[in-house]
């Protein structure tokens with residue numbers, strides 16, 4: 001039977017969210033997404049990520065902040081390992097079934113992964129500030145999800161682990177670029193190829209966490225950061241995030257030009273406000 005749907009252009013239904021192991025609460029300018037499969041330590045499936053992509057496509061236009069957290073005392077145990085069994089998870093096709101039975105070409109598998117990556121890519125949108133609130137383990141895909149956010153606020157019991165190479169895989173959910181951007185290629189090689197756990201304090205020292213707080217203060221700390229972010233003008237925030245995002249790939253001259261162009265846009269908007 002077809003699932004009840006909110007229809008195209010609308011947020012996923014409660015049933016779709018539950019099936020994907022997600023909860024969503026939108027309150028004005030803030031959307032809170034919770035990974036919620038506590039019986040599986042918030043392990044995620046392909047459906048989790050396609051539903052995250054759906055959320056990104058259909059968030060109300062006035063949402064400026066997205067907070068991602070895990071249910072309970074863990075962020076996420078990463079991909080549901082049953083996704084690698086021929087049976088898959090709860091009617092969801094496994095990642096290997098098509099390769100095993102020869103029904104999927106390499107291009108099919110790449111297209112499938114591209115669909116999953118959409119669940120992570122939108123978190124970089126300049127009109128949003130995305131915040132990962134991390135308690136406990138953030139393993140594999142969970143680490144990559146946190147890396148996809150603009151800010152990572154960690155409880156002191158949090159740890160990151162890039163487990164994929166230890167399982168014979170590569171991290172493919174858009175986490176390798178932010179990891180290298182933050183810690184550099186040498187530390188990234190060490191973290192990924194040893195699959196060791198990076199605790200909260202080390203994460204702070206490496207720049208993988210903007211803030212580390214006692215676990216029982218995490219939610220209040222996130223609320224404080226959200227309030228501070230909301231106090232900044234939305235259009236200036238979006239223009240500044242866009243500028244910062246291109247800085248690493250630009251020469252100084254290109255970046256100076258981008259700053260001028262963005263500022264002309266801001267000054268024009270300010271002048272309009274003054275004359276109206």
Ligand code: ACO
Pocket residue numbers: 039040041043076077078079080081082137139140141142163164167
């Ligand atoms: N996929 C499926 N089920 C999982 C996963 C997972 N990733 N992680 C935990 N579970 C299940 C366990 O099988 C167990 O189920 P059961 O109660 O039916 O036996 C239940 O969740 C509780 O797990 P425990 O291991 O008992 O919980 P514990 O708190 O001791 O450990 C931890 C938590 C460290 C997260 C551990 O479960 C673990 O290492 N999980 C696997 C992590 C992993 O390898 N993830 C994949 C990374 S690669 C990627 O994400 C692409």
